[in-house]
Amino acid sequence: MSEPSTGKPYGTVLIKANEILEFLLKTQDAPSLAQISAGLGMAKPTAQKILTTMNQLGMVRRDDQTKRYYIGTQMIAYAQKALASFDIAGAARPFLQKLRDETGETINLGVLRDSKIVLIEKLESPTSIKLQSIIGGTMNLYSSAMGKAVLATYTQSQLRQYFDTTKLTPLTPYTITSQTKLQADLKQIQQTGVSIDNEENESEVFCLGATIHKNHQLYGAFSISTPKYRLPKERRTEFVRLLLNTQHAIEAAL
Structure with missing residues (x-):
């Protein structure tokens, strides 16, 4: 059997069904037929026919009382398989x-596992000093740039549970061990989108981090790690810009 063609998409109805799913995914409240039709610029009879078929297949669910549409539970299994x-x-x-080449510094990629960051990718700086992190190793959420970026996405309930089960043990003299100070730090991260590890995880090492997050799904986090002496204020500002540009590019590609 030949590989699928990468040419012009086939099947107008499939394309329109995908547009409907994307619309449902992005809207905060379940929309009505009229809202879907208006939001997509799709004729109401066309939208209704496609939605009826999608409802029969379990791709969407229509609430008969409110006449509003939700993504169907049939999609859960597909989502779980895709994530796995x-x-x-x-x-x-x-x-x-590209970020490593632009900064000349070490770039890390981690994922969340059991309230820790597991390092799954490390792109070494050509001029790097030896850093402690190794592929497969773990970092605390409260002390690492990637970890704090992830913690900043937590709800208050999730954060309380984390604090109830995690002791904020210092790794360096600069590790934040106060819940109040850490929560203030997390609020700053939520505002800027960038987390900072200023010698909190490893002495003399400065890291800037950000999450990879799309459609309410956290995929992981990444960071720029550098010896602190190589990061004056003006260079730090440039690194923040490059970090956020990289975050946006990755998320757009997912």
Whole structure:
């Protein structure tokens, strides 16, 4: 059997069904038929026919009382299968390599596992000193740039549970061990989109981090690690710009 063609997409109805799913995914409240039709610029009879078929297939669910549409539970199994087989390292690598080349510093990629960051990719700086992190190693959420970026996405309930089960043990003299100070730090991260590890995880090492997050799904986090002496204020500002540009590029490609 030949490989699928990468040419012009086939099947107008499939394309329109995908547009409907994308619309449902992005809207905060379940939309009505009229809202879907208006939002997509799709004729209401066309939208209704496609939605009826999607409803029969379990791709969407229509609430008969409110006449509003939701993504169907049939899609849960597909989402779980896709996440299980998704290779975030492979998807992010070209962008992280570009970031490494632009900064000349070490770039890390990690994923969340059991309230820790597991390092799954490390692109070494050509002029790097030896850093402690190794592929497969773990970092605390509260002390690492990648970890704090992830913690900043937590709800208050999730954060309380994390604090209830995690002791904020200092790794260096600069590790934040106060819940109040850490929460203030997380609020700053939520505002800027960038987390900072200022010798908190490893002495004399400064890291800037950000999450890879799309459609309410956290895929992981990445960071720029550098000896602190190589990061004056003006260079730090440039690194923040490059970090956020890389984040946006990765998320757009997912």
